Amino acid sequence: MNGGNPTSGIDRGEVTDYPAGVLPDRNWRGFAFDFGEHVSPNGVIEEYTSAQTTALKNKLMVVRYSAGKDIIVLTQGGTSQDIIGSETNIPGLSDFNPSPLDLTENRTNGHLYVAQLDETTGSGKITLARPR
Structure with a gap:
């Protein structure tokens, strides 16, 4: 293993x-990247929006379930497109409650939607995330 x-x-x-x-x-x-102990990387997208210019364009966004409860933004680079940087604690992409599980993007307008799970009740919800 x-x-x-x-x-x-x-x-x-x-x-x-x-x-x-x-x-x-x-x-x-x-x-490619070590998310650390007790962090479950779940949903992953690369931001492709055709909307206005954004600092997240062409970056990988990964939902961190469990210990993370946020979305980490990874930057690819070099000839092999390895992960060369990571950003956490981005306002609007951190401190989710209930826990985030997955995300998707509306490519037309760039809106990010996060699927969340309340581990206590088993209920879920979808949240429009607004990174700042």
Whole structure:
């Protein structure tokens, strides 16, 4: 699973439950971005709006369920379009209550809609997110 645990040191993507010396699967290529422990990256979109210019155009937006409860904005770059930057705590895209699960965009006007879940009641709602 993931990066195995190839050495006794700290390895990228390692699973500490494995004894040292367990190699990753030969097809494992690593990960593009580490969201951290107890964060569930759920809905993902790339902002493509044809509406007015926006600072989010062509950036990846990822809903962080559980520990995050927000939308993290990732910037791609370089020849392989790796993740080269991330932004959190963006007003209008953070501190969701109930918890965010997914998002979509109306490409005509650029509106972002966030699907949310109340874990206590099981009910949900859709919110128009307004990043500032």
